[in-house]
Amino acid sequence: MSSSASACLIAVKYLLVATTWVLFSDYLLTLVVLEPELQLQLQTYKGMAFVLITTAVLFFTARHQLRGRRQQELALRKNDERFNLALAGGNDGVWDWDLVDDAFYLSARCRELLGITAERPEGIAQQWLEYLHPDDKEPLRAAFIAHLRGKTERLELTYRVVGQHADLVWVQVSGQAVRNQQGRAVRLVGILRDISEQVRREQRLLQAGVMFDCTSEGMLICDAEQNIIDVNNAFCQITGYQPVDVIGRSPNLLASGRHDTEFYRRMWQQIMATGRWSGEIWNRRKDGEIYPQWQNIIAVKDHMGTLTHYVAVFADISMIKRSQQEIDYLAHHDPLTKLPNRLLFNERLNTAIVRASRHITTLGLIFIDLDRFKGINDSLGHSLGDEMLQRVAERVQQVCEDADTLSRLSGDEFALLVERPVGFDDLSKLAERIQQLLLEPFELNGQLIHMTASIGLSLFPSDGNDGAELLKNADSAVSLAKSRGRNSYAFYTQELTEQARRRMNLETELHLALQQHQLRVYYQLQKDLRSGQWIGMEALVRWEHPEHGVIPPDEFLPVARHAGLMGEIDEFVLHQACAQMRQWLDAGYPLRTMAVNMSGYWMERGDVLSSARSALANSNLDAHYLELEVTEDEVMHYGDLSVSLLDQLSELGVRLAIDDFGTGYSSLLRLKRMPVNKLKIDRGFISDLPGSESDSAMARTIIGLGKSLQLATIAEGIETQAQEDLLREFGCDAGQGYLYNQPLPAVEVEKILMAVEL
Incomplete structure (x- = not known):
C-alpha cells in the first residue's frame, strides 16, 4: 500500500470515531440533563475531554511511529556501514547504472581504480572511456551489449585501465542487470576489483611453468x-x-x-x-x-x-x-711423452718434501741428461728425435714404482722423483739400472742408435731443504758426471759419491761377513731405578771387520736392509742372545729379561714366531726371559699385521716392548689393544735432561701414560746421575745408557755382573 492510501485510511477511521463520539455524547446529554444552561456547560467539558483524549492518542501513536522509524534508520545505517566496510576490506568498489534515467554512480574506490576525478555524473562516462586501454574498448562494449540483451546471466569481464601515472591497472568488473516485468534491463549494479597483483602472479606462474619445461x-x-x-x-x-x-x-x-x-x-x-x-x-x-x-x-x-x-x-x-681434466692435463703434462712437465713435477716435489719433513724421512732426486742428443736431432731430424725421447721415457719408466714421478723437464732433460725412504746406495742402483736400460740400442727408421745419459743424484734433506735447491743440486751433479766422460752418474758432492761407493762395497763385504761369522753380539745393562739392581740386557749387533775394525750399526744396518740381509742378522742376534741369557742364568745372575730388537723387515718377510720358538728351544730358555722390541713407527706402519704377530708372540709367553716411544704417531686405541709389557722412552727425550722443560714434560707424560696402561717404562740413553735421579723422581721403572756401560762383549759384561756379586 502506498503512503497516500495509508494516510487516507487513517483519516477516515479518525473521522468515523470522532463523529460517533460527538453524536453519541450529545444524545446522552439530552437524556440526562434538561436545563439548557447546564447542558451547555457539560457540552464544553465534553469537548475539552475529547481534545485531551485525542491528543494523548496522537502523542502515543506519533511516538510509536517515530521510534520504529528511528530503529529502521539505525538498522539501515548499520547495514550500510557493514557493506562499506566489507567493500573496503575487500578493496572493491561499487557501481550502479540507472539505465532509465542514465544516472551513473561510482563509489570512491571505483573512481580511484578508474582514475576518474569528475564530480558531476555526466563527466564520469567520458573520463572512464579516456582511461580505458584501447585494445579493451570494443570487447568491453560487446560484453555489455550481450548482457543487456540477456545473452549472459552475469556480467564478468577483465580489462585494463591506464592510470594517471601511466601505469597499467588490471580491473575485474562483476555485475548483473535488474530487469522489469517485460525483461528489459532498467539497471546495472556490480563490483569493481583491482586484480593487477593477481594478474602479475599468474604471469609469473606462467613464466615459471615455461621455464620449468624449457x-x-x-x-x-x-x-x-x-x-x-x-x-x-x-x-x-x-x-x-x-x-x-x-x-x-x-x-x-x-x-x-x-x-x-x-x-x-x-x-x-x-x-x-x-x-x-x-x-x-x-x-x-x-x-x-x-x-x-x-x-x-x-x-x-x-x-x-x-x-x-x-x-x-x-x-x-x-x-x-x-674439460677441466683435459685442461689440467695439458697444463701439467708434456704433450710428446705424456709425462708430467716441470710445473707438475715441482708441485709434486715440494709436496713430497713437506711430507718427508713431517715424517722425518728421506727422498731422492735423479736428474737425467741425454748425452749428445742434439747430434741426433741435427742428423736424423726432429721427428725421429721426438720418437727417441718417447722411447727413452718408456725405458726409464721401467725403474719407477707407483709413488715415483718421472718428468720431462725440457728438451733432453728428465727428472725422477723417488718418493720413498732411500739412501745413497738406492739411488746408485737406480742410476746404474737406468744406464743399463739406455745402453741397449734404439732402432729408429731402420737405424740402430746408441744413447747414453749423464745422471745427477741428490738427496733430501742432506742436499737441499726445498724443491728448487734439490733440483739445482741434482743438475750440478749432472755437470760433474759429464766432466768424468759422460755415461756416468755422480752425487751432488764428491763426499757423497764416495760414501755411496763405500756403501756399495759394504753390501758386498756384508755378505762375506755373514759367511765368515764377523758379526758379534754386544750387550748393554738395564738397571732397576728403584732397587739399583741389574735386571736385564739389551742385545746389540756389531760388525768386527778384519781391516776396518768395528763398524757401527748405523752404518751397516741400512745397507743390510736394502740388501735384504736384515732377516738373517735378526736370526743370528736372537739365537746368540737367548743362548747367552741361558748361560748367565745358569751362572746365577739375577737377570729378568734379554731384550732383542725386532726389525720391520723381519716382521714383514721373516717368520718371527717360528724363529722365537726355535731360539728358545735351542737355548732351553723360558719364553718370559725373552723381550722383543719393535719401534713405534713400525708398529703403526704394519698395522693389523703387527697386532696379530704381537698377539701370537704374547701367547707364546714372550715379553714385548715398544722402542723409541714418543717419536712416532701411535694410536692410543691400538696401543691399548696390543699385548705390550713395556714402553721404552727414546734417548732424544733424555739427553737434555734435567735442563729442558719440554723434554721433562714429555718424559713425565710417557711415564704417566705407561702407568695408566699398566706398562713398565724404561729410559735409554742415560748418561748422567742427574738424569737418573730425575727419572726416578718421575716414577720411571728402569734405565740403560753410558752411565752404566757402553755396549760390551759378553765377557766384559760378566765382569760388571761379578763385581756386583762380590
Whole structure:
C-alpha cells in the first residue's frame, strides 16, 4: 500500500470515531440533563475531554511511529556501514547504472581504480572511456551489449585501465542487470576489483611453468615427505628417467653410493638451518652411469612458515669436469711423452718434501741428461728425435714404482722423483739400472742408435731443504758426471759419491761377513731405578771387520736392509742372545729379561714366531726371559699385521716392548689393544735432561701414560746421575745408557755382573 492510501485510511477511521463520539455524547446529554444552561456547560467539558483524549492518542501513536522509524534508520545505517566496510576490506568498489534515467554512480574506490576525478555524473562516462586501454574498448562494449540483451546471466569481464601515472591497472568488473516485468534491463549494479597483483602472479606462474619445461637444468619438486611430485623435461634428458618412473618415489633412487651418511647428514642439517643447500654431488642415471652435478635444493614454506615442498635444480657438470681434466692435463703434462712437465713435477716435489719433513724421512732426486742428443736431432731430424725421447721415457719408466714421478723437464732433460725412504746406495742402483736400460740400442727408421745419459743424484734433506735447491743440486751433479766422460752418474758432492761407493762395497763385504761369522753380539745393562739392581740386557749387533775394525750399526744396518740381509742378522742376534741369557742364568745372575730388537723387515718377510720358538728351544730358555722390541713407527706402519704377530708372540709367553716411544704417531686405541709389557722412552727425550722443560714434560707424560696402561717404562740413553735421579723422581721403572756401560762383549759384561756379586 502506498503512503497516500495509508494516510487516507487513517483519516477516515479518525473521522468515523470522532463523529460517533460527538453524536453519541450529545444524545446522552439530552437524556440526562434538561436545563439548557447546564447542558451547555457539560457540552464544553465534553469537548475539552475529547481534545485531551485525542491528543494523548496522537502523542502515543506519533511516538510509536517515530521510534520504529528511528530503529529502521539505525538498522539501515548499520547495514550500510557493514557493506562499506566489507567493500573496503575487500578493496572493491561499487557501481550502479540507472539505465532509465542514465544516472551513473561510482563509489570512491571505483573512481580511484578508474582514475576518474569528475564530480558531476555526466563527466564520469567520458573520463572512464579516456582511461580505458584501447585494445579493451570494443570487447568491453560487446560484453555489455550481450548482457543487456540477456545473452549472459552475469556480467564478468577483465580489462585494463591506464592510470594517471601511466601505469597499467588490471580491473575485474562483476555485475548483473535488474530487469522489469517485460525483461528489459532498467539497471546495472556490480563490483569493481583491482586484480593487477593477481594478474602479475599468474604471469609469473606462467613464466615459471615455461621455464620449468624449457630450461636446460634439471628440476624436481618433492612434497614435505620428500616424495617426488613433478619433474621437468631436462630432468628426464639428464637422468634418463621418465616422470612415470619417479613420481611418487624418493630422490634416493638417484643416489650414486659415492657419498657417505655424514655427507647427507650435513646437507640436510644446512637445509633445515638455512632453507637451502648448494654443492657438487654425484648421482646415478637410469642406465647406471655415475655422473657429477651441481645441485641447489630449496625448502619452500607457506605464509604460516610450514614446510610444504622441496625444489631441487641441478646441472650435469660431467662435460665441465672432463674439460677441466683435459685442461689440467695439458697444463701439467708434456704433450710428446705424456709425462708430467716441470710445473707438475715441482708441485709434486715440494709436496713430497713437506711430507718427508713431517715424517722425518728421506727422498731422492735423479736428474737425467741425454748425452749428445742434439747430434741426433741435427742428423736424423726432429721427428725421429721426438720418437727417441718417447722411447727413452718408456725405458726409464721401467725403474719407477707407483709413488715415483718421472718428468720431462725440457728438451733432453728428465727428472725422477723417488718418493720413498732411500739412501745413497738406492739411488746408485737406480742410476746404474737406468744406464743399463739406455745402453741397449734404439732402432729408429731402420737405424740402430746408441744413447747414453749423464745422471745427477741428490738427496733430501742432506742436499737441499726445498724443491728448487734439490733440483739445482741434482743438475750440478749432472755437470760433474759429464766432466768424468759422460755415461756416468755422480752425487751432488764428491763426499757423497764416495760414501755411496763405500756403501756399495759394504753390501758386498756384508755378505762375506755373514759367511765368515764377523758379526758379534754386544750387550748393554738395564738397571732397576728403584732397587739399583741389574735386571736385564739389551742385545746389540756389531760388525768386527778384519781391516776396518768395528763398524757401527748405523752404518751397516741400512745397507743390510736394502740388501735384504736384515732377516738373517735378526736370526743370528736372537739365537746368540737367548743362548747367552741361558748361560748367565745358569751362572746365577739375577737377570729378568734379554731384550732383542725386532726389525720391520723381519716382521714383514721373516717368520718371527717360528724363529722365537726355535731360539728358545735351542737355548732351553723360558719364553718370559725373552723381550722383543719393535719401534713405534713400525708398529703403526704394519698395522693389523703387527697386532696379530704381537698377539701370537704374547701367547707364546714372550715379553714385548715398544722402542723409541714418543717419536712416532701411535694410536692410543691400538696401543691399548696390543699385548705390550713395556714402553721404552727414546734417548732424544733424555739427553737434555734435567735442563729442558719440554723434554721433562714429555718424559713425565710417557711415564704417566705407561702407568695408566699398566706398562713398565724404561729410559735409554742415560748418561748422567742427574738424569737418573730425575727419572726416578718421575716414577720411571728402569734405565740403560753410558752411565752404566757402553755396549760390551759378553765377557766384559760378566765382569760388571761379578763385581756386583762380590
